[in-house]
Amino acid sequence: MNCVKRLLTAMRFCPITILTGRNDPLEQAEVLAQFNPDCAIVITLGKAGALARRRSEILRADAFKVDSIDESGGGDAFAAGFLVGMLEGWPLEDSLRFASAAGASCTRAMGCHAGVFTYEEARAFIARNHLGVTKVS
Structure with missing residues (x-):
């Protein structure tokens, strides 16, 4: 394994x-945007929400409020939800909302996947629940 591969593995x-x-x-x-300005960068902040940046667009999102039982897998569910939005070609804000719903849903049950919304459940949850998203200047 060469040095670059080792470094990239360690960076994860x-x-x-x-x-x-x-x-x-x-x-x-x-700092991360300097490496690839066109890349979407998302920093999760747990119960404080998330920050997302793509090009000059920077958004700060609250976290959906749910009855959390176990936070295991919440970050992974968030990442998966964000990828859904990116693959669907959604705007950054919509991707962030979907990711937040997916991450929050995961924490509603014990384990890493028992509480995770289906696609349809996530869309319905977003429609019923407000998530504060603000543009950062």
Whole structure:
């Protein structure tokens, strides 16, 4: 395995504060955007929501409020939900909403997948529940 592959593998488990040298999520996104400005960057903040950036668009989203039982898998469900939006070609805000719904749904039951919404359930949940999303200047 060459050095680059080893470094990339290690980076997957490295906290973003170490990768960027920054503590603030907005600054972290700015540092990461320098590597590929067209790439969507999402930083999850747990119960505080998430920050997403693509090109000059920067959004901060709250977290959906659910009766959380087990947070295992919540980040993975969020990532999967965000990828759904990206693959569907949705705007960044819609992708962030879907990701937030998927992540929140995962925490409603024990284990990593028992509570995760289906696509239709996530869409219905989003329609019934407000998620604050603000543009960051």
